[in-house]
Amino acid sequence: AQSVTQPDIHITVSEGASLELRCNYSYGATPYLFWYVQSPGQGLQLLLKYFSGDTLVQGIKGFEAEFKRSQSSFNLRKPSVHWSDAAEYFCAVGYMEYGNKLVFGAGTILRVKS
């Protein structure tokens, strides 16, 4: 079964520091990969997605992610975190051969300290 692992439940970084959130997916077929951000009580906002092509994808709010097939990973990065980035981040994976549904990771809560 398809699954997504986000090994870090909570991460705390200082404002201005760099950030990397980890994501690993379980299945070896060609995945479609997404990162979403959720502020408390809010919906899910798409940060970026990977379907094919360049394995380094740029998203909104200065985020980027790199797809590494050999490691089954799609880690999210930001070079300099702002206090407004504090939120919960979800990695999700979909596969055309398994319909169009998304399988989500458990999420990583990002805290930013000033």
Place this chain on the structure above:
Amino acid sequence: EPEVTQTPSHQVTQMGQEVILRCVPISNHLYFYWYRQILGQKVEFLVSFYNNEISEKSEIFDDQFSVERPDGSNFTLKIRSTKLEDSAMYFCATHQGWGYGYTFGSGTRLTVV
């Protein structure tokens, strides 16, 4: 930027009552979904809907759940007889094709008491 609109934003209901959650998809989107997120847990797929019929549903989506697009615009999720464990945030999501990615609504928080 186009949005997926969900109503109501919050709903409190008595156990055993029927609830209908509503979603207005983005106008040119063709694929519709419901997901739910129990407090503190991950987002889970419930059902997908395309061309006026269910294309896939999860184990969670039992006979108590139904979806329809009654008037060609709204996309609804009905829970016939709510249980305490149905308390969750329910998200509607839509997209116009697999290459475009999903757009999620802001969710309906359902509390069953």
